[in-house]
Amino acid sequence: MPKVSMTVNGKPASGEVEGRTLLVEFIRENLGLTGTHVGCDTSQCGACVVHVDGRAVKSCTMLAAEADGAQVSTIEGMAAADGTLNPIQQAFQDHHGLQCGFCTPGMVMSAAALLAENPRPSEAEVRDYLEGNICRCTGYHNIVKAIMAASGQDVGQIAAE
Amino acid sequence: MYAFEFERPSTLADAVAALSDGEAQPLSGGQTLIPTLKQRLASPGKLVSLTGISELQGIRVDGGNLSIGAATPHAQVAAQDHYPVLAHLAANIGDPAVRNRGTIGGSLANNDPSACYPAAALGSGATIVTNKREIAADDYFTGMFDTALDEGEIITEVRFPVPQRAAYAKFEQPASRFALVGAFVAQYADGVRVAVTGASNEGVFRWTEAEKALLANFSADAVSGLTLDGAGMIADVHGSGDYRAHLVGVMTRRAVAAAG
Numbered sequence: 001m002p003k004v005s006m007t008v009n010g011k012p013a014s015g016e017v018e019g020r021t022l023l024v025e026f027i028r029e030n031l032g033l034t035g036t037h038v039g040c041d042t043s044q045c046g047a048c049v050v051h052v053d054g055r056a057v058k059s060c061t062m063l064a065a066e067a068d069g070a071q072v073s074t075i076e077g078m079a080a081a082d083g084t085l086n087p088i089q090q091a092f093q094d095h096h097g098l099q100c101g102f103c104t105p106g107m108v109m110s111a112a113a114l115l116a117e118n119p120r121p122s123e124a125e126v127r128d129y130l131e132g133n134i135c136r137c138t139g140y141h142n143i144v145k146a147i148m149a150a151s152g153q154d155v156g157q158i159a160a161e
Numbered sequence: 162m163y164a165f166e167f168e169r170p171s172t173l174a175d176a177v178a179a180l181s182d183g184e185a186q187p188l189s190g191g192q193t194l195i196p197t198l199k200q201r202l203a204s205p206g207k208l209v210s211l212t213g214i215s216e217l218q219g220i221r222v223d224g225g226n227l228s229i230g231a232a233t234p235h236a237q238v239a240a241q242d243h244y245p246v247l248a249h250l251a252a253n254i255g256d257p258a259v260r261n262r263g264t265i266g267g268s269l270a271n272n273d274p275s276a277c278y279p280a281a282a283l284g285s286g287a288t289i290v291t292n293k294r295e296i297a298a299d300d301y302f303t304g305m306f307d308t309a310l311d312e313g314e315i316i317t318e319v320r321f322p323v324p325q326r327a328a329y330a331k332f333e334q335p336a337s338r339f340a341l342v343g344a345f346v347a348q349y350a351d352g353v354r355v356a357v358t359g360a361s362n363e364g365v366f367r368w369t370e371a372e373k374a375l376l377a378n379f380s381a382d383a384v385s386g387l388t389l390d391g392a393g394m395i396a397d398v399h400g401s402g403d404y405r406a407h408l409v410g411v412m413t414r415r416a417v418a419a420a421g
């Protein structure tokens with residue numbers, strides 16, 4: 001069995017995996033980081049989005065062995081060590097950007113990737129970037145609002161709370 | 162997924178050697194192959210990853226051509242500005258996470274009848290370069306999910322001649338984000354090419370009648386009287402053959418108008 005080593009949320013992580021082990025399985029089952037969710041397992045929903053070398057990827061559609069040597073970040077790495085939420089997470093709370101919360105880890109990781117490449121996205125750009133993140137609860141308005149608020153924009157004018 | 166061995170070579174030569182075993186299959190971005198393996202529609206004994214090979218990465222401009230390494234992800238093609246229409250096409254494949262992993266080589270090797278890159282390659286008269294030879298796009302696409310590639314042959318690069326003007330008009334299937342129908346129109350000094358994806362049971366094809374009409378007069382009006390037969394078109398829950406045949410005309414006119 002191949003051995004994989006990577007950096008996850010700044011800490012070294014390694015383990016033995018099968019060729020077919022998915023990155024999400026390695027993260028959840030080997031590392032016990034269950035914040036990354038599996039919604040569809042068919043590359044559609046985005047609940048499993050993590051960052052690999054700074055880029056958002058669906059961890060249900062990448063082999064763990066492909067992440068050997070990579071820098072991986074998951075939702076567990078977003079808050080500060082003392083538990084203070086990252087501004088995106090805080091904005092989701094402030095703007096009621098979640099209901100059941102199942103899609104939220106993927107939404108937050110996608111939002112973080114978006115804001116890293118586009119610090120002040122328009123509402124249309126946020127919606128376009130979330131094309132691969134599906135939420136069955138919120139209707140998206142408050143997610144979009146939260147992401148725009150996290151980018152420091154005035155969200156008074158967009159969609160009702 | 163059935164179990165398989167995994168190899169991640171760092172040179173093309175090692176990848177070719179690893180693939181000489183008949184049980185082995187290349188893995189690029191995995192955005193098509195991993196879902197296929199999960200459905201147990203493929204059972205390779207070994208996957209040979211192409212993502213660790215620097216020779217297969219990156220974008221080069223040489224003369225009037227844009228050359229893209231086979232393992233270059235869609236997001237990187239979307240970010241180049243030498244061939245803006247190709248950037249736009251790449252920027253509208255799937256979603257950001259799919260674009261960060263999915264590659265041009267994987268898309269062309271797969272030749273999904275509704276994929277975007279086949280339309281760009283055929284519509285641009287691109288050359289598919291492999292570890293063995295160079296294949297003209299006109300000879301490469303041999304039917305739905307079928308190509309001229311031999312067993313174990315690896316696409317290394319795709320070379321696009323940059324046109325004078327071009328556009329891609331995609332009518333998106335909203336659930337899958339693939340093209341329900343997409344038309345790629347490009348004008349070169351020596352002619353006009355029109356390639357259509359998403360429509361035919363034979364996969365991507367050139368609409369030669371429209372090419373002739375556009376060569377005489379590059380305007381949406383020039384193709385407005387042309388019709389295609391719905392009989393050979395894909396018919397499924399998303400649309401009948403006649404509906405798709407009609408959409409080909411609409412998308413071609415939109416592409417011509419957008420190319421200006």
Ligand SMILES: Cc1cc2nc3c(=O)[nH]c(=O)nc-3n(C[C@H](O)[C@H](O)[C@H](O)COP(=O)(O)OP(=O)(O)OC[C@H]3O[C@@H](n4cnc5c(N)ncnc54)[C@H](O)[C@@H]3O)c2cc1C
Pocket residue numbers: 043044186187188189190191192193194195211231232253254255256259262263264265266267268270271273275276277278310314315316317337338339340
């Ligand atoms: C949610 C979603 C939405 C999508 N939307 C679109 C869309 O709108 N338009 C679109 O065009 N596509 C779309 N795709 C498909 C996507 O573009 C894939 O990335 C692409 O089709 C396959 O590329 P890959 O690098 O992921 O290939 P892989 O999945 O790794 O491989 C695909 C096939 O090609 C073979 N292969 C890979 N590389 C090579 C090579 N260099 N030489 C020879 N054989 C090779 C593999 O063995 C396999 O058979 C979508 C995918 C998903 C999951």
Ligand code: FES
Pocket residue numbers: 037038039040041042043044045046047048049058059060061
């Ligand atoms: S679980 Fe990965 S995309 Fe749905």
Ligand code: FES
Pocket residue numbers: 097098099100101102103104134135136137138
């Ligand atoms: S909050 Fe329930 S799926 Fe998005």
